[in-house]
Amino acid sequence: MKSDTTANYQQPYDGALVTEEAAPVLSMHPKKFLMWLIIVSSIMVFAAFTSAYLVRRGEGNWLTFELPPIFYISSVVIVLSSVTMHWAYYSASKDNLLSLKIAILLTAVLGLLFTYMQVQGWQQLVDVGVYFGGKDSNPAGSFVYVLTAVHIGHLALAFGLLVIILYRVFTYQVHAKNLAAIEICTTFWHFLGAMWLYLFVFLLVNH
Amino acid sequence: MATQDVHAATLDHAHAAGHGHDHHDDHDEHHEQSFIRKYVFSEDHKIIAKQFLITGLLWALLGGALSMLFRLQLGFPNMDWTWLKPVLGNWIVDNKLDPNFYLAMVTMHGTIMVFFVLTAGLSGTFSNFLIPLQVGARDMASGFLNMLSYWFFFISSALMLISLFIETGPASGGWVIYPPLSALPQAMPGSGMGMTLWLTSMAIFIASSLLGSINYISTVINLRTRGMTFTRMPLTIWAFFLTAVIGILSFPVLFSAALLLIFDRSFGTSFYLSEIYINGQPLDNMGGSPILFQHLFWFLGHPEVYIVLLPALGITSEVIATMSRKPIFGYRAMIGSMIVIAFLSFIVWAHHMFVTGMNPFLGTIFMFLTLIIAVPSAVKAFNYITTLWRGNIIFTPAMLFSIGLVSLFISGGLTGIALGNSAIDIQLHDTYFVVAHFHLVMGSASFFGMMAGVYHWFPKMFGRMMNEKLGYIHFWMTFAGVYLVFFPMHYIGISGFPRRYYSFTSYDTFNMYQDLNSFISVAAIITFSSQLIFGFNFFYSIFRGRRATQNPWLSNSLEWTAPINAGHGNWVGAIPNVYRWPYDYSKPGHALDYIPQNVPHWETVESNLDHENDLIAFEREMEAEALADPQSAH
Numbered sequence: 001m002k003s004d005t006t007a008n009y010q011q012p013y014d015g016a017l018v019t020e021e022a023a024p025v026l027s028m029h030p031k032k033f034l035m036w037l038i039i040v041s042s043i044m045v046f047a048a049f050t051s052a053y054l055v056r057r058g059e060g061n062w063l064t065f066e067l068p069p070i071f072y073i074s075s076v077v078i079v080l081s082s083v084t085m086h087w088a089y090y091s092a093s094k095d096n097l098l099s100l101k102i103a104i105l106l107t108a109v110l111g112l113l114f115t116y117m118q119v120q121g122w123q124q125l126v127d128v129g130v131y132f133g134g135k136d137s138n139p140a141g142s143f144v145y146v147l148t149a150v151h152i153g154h155l156a157l158a159f160g161l162l163v164i165i166l167y168r169v170f171t172y173q174v175h176a177k178n179l180a181a182i183e184i185c186t187t188f189w190h191f192l193g194a195m196w197l198y199l200f201v202f203l204l205v206n207h
Numbered sequence: 208m209a210t211q212d213v214h215a216a217t218l219d220h221a222h223a224a225g226h227g228h229d230h231h232d233d234h235d236e237h238h239e240q241s242f243i244r245k246y247v248f249s250e251d252h253k254i255i256a257k258q259f260l261i262t263g264l265l266w267a268l269l270g271g272a273l274s275m276l277f278r279l280q281l282g283f284p285n286m287d288w289t290w291l292k293p294v295l296g297n298w299i300v301d302n303k304l305d306p307n308f309y310l311a312m313v314t315m316h317g318t319i320m321v322f323f324v325l326t327a328g329l330s331g332t333f334s335n336f337l338i339p340l341q342v343g344a345r346d347m348a349s350g351f352l353n354m355l356s357y358w359f360f361f362i363s364s365a366l367m368l369i370s371l372f373i374e375t376g377p378a379s380g381g382w383v384i385y386p387p388l389s390a391l392p393q394a395m396p397g398s399g400m401g402m403t404l405w406l407t408s409m410a411i412f413i414a415s416s417l418l419g420s421i422n423y424i425s426t427v428i429n430l431r432t433r434g435m436t437f438t439r440m441p442l443t444i445w446a447f448f449l450t451a452v453i454g455i456l457s458f459p460v461l462f463s464a465a466l467l468l469i470f471d472r473s474f475g476t477s478f479y480l481s482e483i484y485i486n487g488q489p490l491d492n493m494g495g496s497p498i499l500f501q502h503l504f505w506f507l508g509h510p511e512v513y514i515v516l517l518p519a520l521g522i523t524s525e526v527i528a529t530m531s532r533k534p535i536f537g538y539r540a541m542i543g544s545m546i547v548i549a550f551l552s553f554i555v556w557a558h559h560m561f562v563t564g565m566n567p568f569l570g571t572i573f574m575f576l577t578l579i580i581a582v583p584s585a586v587k588a589f590n591y592i593t594t595l596w597r598g599n600i601i602f603t604p605a606m607l608f609s610i611g612l613v614s615l616f617i618s619g620g621l622t623g624i625a626l627g628n629s630a631i632d633i634q635l636h637d638t639y640f641v642v643a644h645f646h647l648v649m650g651s652a653s654f655f656g657m658m659a660g661v662y663h664w665f666p667k668m669f670g671r672m673m674n675e676k677l678g679y680i681h682f683w684m685t686f687a688g689v690y691l692v693f694f695p696m697h698y699i700g701i702s703g704f705p706r707r708y709y710s711f712t713s714y715d716t717f718n719m720y721q722d723l724n725s726f727i728s729v730a731a732i733i734t735f736s737s738q739l740i741f742g743f744n745f746f747y748s749i750f751r752g753r754r755a756t757q758n759p760w761l762s763n764s765l766e767w768t769a770p771i772n773a774g775h776g777n778w779v780g781a782i783p784n785v786y787r788w789p790y791d792y793s794k795p796g797h798a799l800d801y802i803p804q805n806v807p808h809w810e811t812v813e814s815n816l817d818h819e820n821d822l823i824a825f826e827r828e829m830e831a832e833a834l835a836d837p838q839s840a841h
Contacts, residue, residue, distance in 0.1 A: 030348035030429040037421035041455040048463035048506070052499055056478070061494040133475030135491040142476040146467065 063138035068124035081110035250350030256336035263328015270319035282728025317382030340766035343432025359415035434785035446521020464503035519656020531598025544583035604678030605663035619648025640700025671752030688734025
């Protein structure tokens with residue numbers, strides 16, 4: 001396959017996420033490619049849920065309610081965390097190690113804050129009488145819980161990656177010549193931010 | 208070969224084995240790995256493939272044994288089961304098989320065969336084994352994720368196995384686990400703990416399958432050797448690649464469906480449940496839709512059929528071309544038909560749901576799309592036959608199984624055209640006709656593909672040959688047996704006999720085919736026994752088989768250029784370059800009846816076509832490039 005190699009040549013990798021061989025002439029770094037494939041399969045998970053949501057909604061007996069107001073704030077938070085994540089990546093590519101550390105820590109904090117807010121969102125749902133399961137529950141409400149929970153489940157994976165990156169940042173293994181790992185993590189982080197925005201808009205439009 | 212020697216001279220030891228993705232400073236390839244790293248938690252794709260194969264074969268034995276038990280019940284409903292009490296224990300009640308356990312066995316037979324044998328055992332084995340060897344890679348894109356893939360499968364297998372031994376029995380609602388039956392523990396014993404284990408096991412299985420699939424795709428796209436263009440890949444690789452693509456698009460949907468079912472079962476939600484009365488008492492669940500589950504399930508379930516079948520078709524393409532000593536007929540048409548099948552597999556799922564009360568107009572659309580699948584399938588069938596046509600056929604066991612697959616694919620595929628029609632399906636739905644159809648076209652055909660693969664690549668896997676005579680006995684007994692088992696089922700189905708019934712003798716209407724059912728059971732037992740011959744041959748040959756030569760079938764593809772018992776990294780020295788497609792068999796003008804993929808055109812001037820002579824300059828360039836920079840692939 002003809003390939004654009006310029007991007008890959010400049011970035012030899014090492015460490016747990018990458019191989020020891022010099023980067024071969026490829027269309028893409030195989031491990032970055034793996035991440036994109038993971039993203040494809042997780043898109044299919046959410047596609048299944050949201051289409052199930054629409055099919056089920058079309059059948060009637062559907063509870064309408066307002067989404068928790070905190071979801072607006074958490075949306076802002078996750079967008080901010082995406083910004084800081086990208087700032088971290090940018091700093092690494094410029095070998096600006098101090099701002100890399102600040103940015104990656106900020107990202108972790110904002111990610112945790114987002115997760116906390118999502119759980120608060122469940123509390124707000126319970127407060128207005130929208131339950132996950134049991135006698136008074138309706139699939140309309142249950143779907144909101146499932147979508148947010150599965151999204152948080154994916155975030156847990158991203159946190160796993162982020163912890164690895166954090167460790168490497170503080171052991172000086174992430175820098176301009178070693179970007180693959182942080183790039184993979186950034187890709188996944190942006191994806192999860194975008195996925196939440198999609199879910200939120202989807203729920204706003206179809207509640 | 209001369210080029211090989213040159214390559215060996217440029218050997219760079221750091222690249223002799225492409226392992227060490229995650230532990231580059233622990234050791235290199237010259238150190239002996241510990242037994243555990245080498246054979247248990249191995250990252251070598253060849254070891255992982257063998258792990259998948261042997262686990263899959265053990266599952267096949269168990270799945271087959273379960274079918275023997277329920278065939279005994281169907282064929283001999285008045286049998287005294289006391290003699291099986293030592294094995295089945297309390298599942299024998301008053302010398303009769305407990306009907307609940309009958310349903311459990313049917314369910315587990317389906318689950319085991321579809322997922323654990325024909326998905327993990329077939330795709331897991333041959334995708335892992337052949338992709339790096341045939342595209343010319345040291346290993347998978349990520350050896351670590353590949354190892355995880357097997358061990359997730361192992362955990363999933365362990366959970367499923369445990370579920371067979373719990374007091375309330377394993378899942379019993381059919382392998383499709385439709386709610387509400389599967390969602391309510393009150394509905395049947397198998398919907399209790401057994402179902403919970405089934406769902407947990409399958410969730411882990413899906414993770415395993417996804418980890419495998421993303422690796423296969425990434426390897427095929429990114430790690431092909433220099434010169435291995437997409438149109439020079441063996442059809443096996445195309446099949447595994449498309450299988451993996453189908454897998455990562457459809458298995459996540461099953462995960463979603465299963466997750467919602469888990470919430471319905473254990474957390475009181477009502478995604479699939481509504482207005483259910485048990486013993487006159489209404490349940491709390493309101494507002495769910497059981498049809499929703501069927502949509503989600505069959506969105507995986509139908510592509511799953513092709514996840515099972517495509518690898519078998521890929522293996523068959525390779526074996527038939529090699530053993531006919533002829534290029535595969537219509538190479539690009541084969542690729543095209545597989546792509547079309549993969550695409551269509553996603554838009555036909557509702558043909559499993561014609562009788563759910565769907566809008567007949569919608570049913571017609573799904574019927575139309577379903578019938579289109581006959582076109583690429585026919586392309587494949589004709590291409591197999593035309594490849595065989597006037598070939599210099601060598602009947603190895605692998606070749607016999609491949610030809611057997613073509614036969615089964617046709618006879619099972621024809622009934623698919625009948626079943627795909629929504630009007631006929633109303634009569635045939637959930638009868639033995641369906642059972643006969645999918646056991647021929649999906650079950651047996653894929654199993655034959657798996658057997659062809661095992662016989663064909665056994666020398667590459669274990670460095671020894673399997674016994675051919677036992678292979679022939681195995682084939683003929685299986686081939687005759689499979690037809691004797693499944694052909695009569697068509698008649699039973701046309702008469703309207705439903706699947707999954709414990710016994711037909713209780714109703715006078717259904718009494719008439721008792722003799723035929725006995726016949727099927729006897730045939731099934733003979734077929735199953737012949738698999739034991741294979742089992743013996745397989746395990747005996749691993750240790751005592753005749754030693755294999757490097758290229759026992761005189762095959763073209765790249766795996767036969769690797770050493771007989773290749774270490775981690777596959778090739779000693781540089782990875783061979785690829786100069787031609789893998790089907791240059793019996794090329795006019797060439798002295799031998801095969802030209803391996805790594806033979807450049809300048810060495811075969813006497814058999815070159817005009818446009819191939821034009822390639823020589825380019826190939827020289829590629830060769831020079833490879834010598835200058837042995838690690839880089841193209």
